Amino acid sequence: MSILNDGLEEELNWVTIPEENSRIRGVLENADGLMQDIAYNVIIGNHHESDRLTKEALDKGFLANTILDDGLIAGMSIVGVKFRDNVIFVPEVLVAARAMKVGMKHLEPILSASGIEPIGTVIMGTVQGDLHDIGKNLCGMMLSGAGFAVHDLGVDTKPDEFITAVKEHKAELVGMSALLTTTMRNIEKINQAFQEVGLRNKIKTMAGGAALTEDLALKMRCDGYGKDALGCVEKAKELLEILNQSEPVTN
Ligand code: B12
Numbered sequence: 001m002s003i004l005n006d007g008l009e010e011e012l013n014w015v016t017i018p019e020e021n022s023r024i025r026g027v028l029e030n031a032d033g034l035m036q037d038i039a040y041n042v043i044i045g046n047h048h049e050s051d052r053l054t055k056e057a058l059d060k061g062f063l064a065n066t067i068l069d070d071g072l073i074a075g076m077s078i079v080g081v082k083f084r085d086n087v088i089f090v091p092e093v094l095v096a097a098r099a100m101k102v103g104m105k106h107l108e109p110i111l112s113a114s115g116i117e118p119i120g121t122v123i124m125g126t127v128q129g130d131l132h133d134i135g136k137n138l139c140g141m142m143l144s145g146a147g148f149a150v151h152d153l154g155v156d157t158k159p160d161e162f163i164t165a166v167k168e169h170k171a172e173l174v175g176m177s178a179l180l181t182t183t184m185r186n187i188e189k190i191n192q193a194f195q196e197v198g199l200r201n202k203i204k205t206m207a208g209g210a211a212l213t214e215d216l217a218l219k220m221r222c223d224g225y226g227k228d229a230l231g232c233v234e235k236a237k238e239l240l241e242i243l244n245q246s247e248p249v250t251n
Contacts, residue, residue: 003029004025004028004029004036005033005036005037005040007040007043007044008028008036008039008040008043008078011040011043011078012024012025012028012078014078014081014082014085014087015078015081016085017081020081024074024077024078024081027069027070027074028070028074030070031066031070031071031074032062032070034053034056034057034060034062034071035057035062035066035067035070035071035074036071037049037053037071038050038053038054038057038067038071038072038075038103039070039071039072039074039075039078040075041053041075041099042071042072042075042076042079042096042099042100042103043075043078043079043082043096044096044099045092045095045096045098045099046099047095047098047099047101047102049099050072050099050100050102050103051102051103051105051106053071053103054067054071054072054102054103054106054107055106057071058106058107058110064107064110064111065111067103067107068104068107068111068138071103072100072103072104072107073138075096075099075100076096076097076100076134079092079093079096079097080210097134100134101134104137104138104141107141108141111141111144112141112144118148118149119148119237119240120148120149120172120173120236120240121148121149121150121151121169121170121171121172121173122140122143122148122149122150122151122171122172122173122174122175122236123151123153123162123165123166123169123171123173123174123175124136124139124140124143124150124151124152124153124174124175124176124177125152125153125154125155125157125161125162125165125174125175125176125177126154126155126156126157126176126177126178126179126209127156127157127176127177127178127183127184127186127187127190128156128157128158128159128183128186128189129156129180129182129183129186130155130156130177130178130179130180130183130184130186130209131155131156132155132177132179132180132209132210133154133155133177135177135179135208135209135210135229136152136155136175136177136209137152138229139175139177139208139226139229139232139233140152140175141229143175143232143233143236148173148236149169151165151169151171153165157176159186159189159190159192159193159194160193162174162176162190162193162194163193163194163197163199166194166199166203167199171203172203172204172240172243173203173204173205173206173236173239173240173243174190174194174203174204174205174206175205175206175207175208175226175232175236176190176205176206176207176208176222177207177208177209178207178208178209178211178212179209179210179211180211181211184209184211184212184216184220185220187207187212187217187220187222188220188221190205191205191220191221191222192221203243204223204224204239204240204242204243205221205222205223205224206222206223206224206225206226206232206235206236206239207220207222207224207225207226208225208226208227208228208231208232212225213225214227223239223242224238224239
């Protein structure tokens with residue numbers, strides 16, 4: 001176990017909710033010093049350093065998943081708390097998001113490399129009105145890494161764009177990301193739109209994002225919810241299995 005570097009020790013002072021603090025501290029204290037440096041550079045938005053250190057970590061043999069969880073995501077979780085508590089504002093968050101993205105650029109090919117026939121096809125998108133994409137991208141990467149073919153529609157995705165993509169790619173699964181309470185209802189609209197074109201019973205839909213709980217996702221007529229990227233992959237596999245076991249449906 002390593003101790004925290006000075007920068008992170010100071011940053012953790014901003015995390016004032018005890019359970020939140022001990023959860024994030026636990027991840028960082030158990031992480032290598034290099035992961036801590038990556039996390040710190042995400043927090044302060046130093047994209048040159050997060051870029052360099054992520055490369056260095058890969059060269060040193062750290063697993064892409066470790067760098068993601070213990071470095072980039074751990075850093076972003078402190079950014080999230082500071083933003084929520086009005087310690088920092090949109091510009092600082094954008095700079096941190098850029099620092100996270102340059103690191104992710106190195107991890108993506110590794111997380112996505114599967115080289116085998118896709119086990120299923122997923123359409124991913126952030127719902128209409130919502131521009132957050134970091135979590136969705138992470139889920140997409142993890143799904144690719146788990147062997148799914150992933151078609152990412154980006155942010156601010158309208159219901160008809162989901163429908164077109166499902167038809168075009170003959171997708172079995174749809175993943176919707178929603179981080180804003182103001183626009184999360186669009187999840188229900190997307191499910192409704194699938195119903196109206198007769199596709200709803202042929203696919204499985206799942207959702208996730210900071211605004212959601214499992215209860216809300218199911219109330220908005222999704223088949224599943226994922227708390228994080230790992231949960232997204234597990235849910236996708238579970239839903240695919242259910243779909244494969246069920247009789248073909250005619251709408
Ligand atoms: C980064 C960020 C931004 C960046 C986004 C950059 C980008 N390219 O994505 C910027 C600065 C642009 C931004 C803007 C805004 N933001 Co913002 N943002 C955040 C922040 C700090 C972090 C989000 C993030 O990337 N987290 C890291 C990723 C890894 O986590 P995640 O997205 O939750 O994803 C994980 C899981 O949820 C899940 N998941 C995600 N998607 C999916 C999909 C499926 C299918 C599944 C199964 C799982 C899944 O797996 C992911 C990986 O583990 C959050 C705070 C927070 N704690 O979430 C606020 C937050 C989401 N933002 C918020 C707000 C209010 C805004 C603004 C309205 C601010 C403003 N006044 O302008 C705007 C909205 C712009 C818009 N129309 O979308 C609020 C939302 C509050 C609410 N409940 O509605 C939050 C919660 C902050 C807060 N506490 O106030 N934001």
